[in-house]
Amino acid sequence: AQKITQTQPGMFVQEKEAVTLDCTYDTSDQSYGLFWYKQPSSGEMIFLIYQGSYDEQNATEGRYSLNFQKARKSANLVISASQLGDSAMYFCAMREARMDSNYQLIWGAGTKLIIKP
């Protein structure tokens, strides 16, 4: 079973609009962390934002915020006021605290975001 699901393979969004990228996860752990990364066409993975399962507030980092709904097991990335430079692949990843996970990241398949001028 997929542990991280990103249901939107691709999205087109008008410049300056807000965009929400979906991420649902599957874990039986109470303690876990969720990460979002951006991958521009150059290939490098850029860390954007982190949400811990016990964090009471949704994480925010500049124009990025996380809509964390624990009961629904979703951690959607919201980008406000999108810019042309936001065009990229976006990946959601999870780390579980279980010893047998070796604390490794589990990755989703990604969403390709294209910002239209």
Next chain:
Amino acid sequence: DGGITQSPKYLFRKEGQNVTLSCEQNLNHDAMYWYRQDPGQGLRLIYYSQIVNDFQKGDIAEGYSVSREKKESFPLTVTSAQKNPTAFYLCASSRNPVSLTDTQYFGPGTRLTVL
């Protein structure tokens, strides 16, 4: 400038050859990782190392080998035993690999093509 460098950016290999991808970091991170990325897929872990002179297999280690003789360096060898090595390879490092909040930072990647 602290960061992670990977070389070469592009690599072409003939079938039956071994090739080595370089990864160096000057972030003073303890842990280093190698991932493989295929089109339309997420990252898959090949090998990781949490400390010098120690490394562990990831999900797809077959056909690959690594070494970690220095904290800064974690080279990946793609051997002839790897049946389908054409892919994009990403190296990452992190400070505290057994922390839930540990963030991995990535290099620019190496694109390997088998001719």
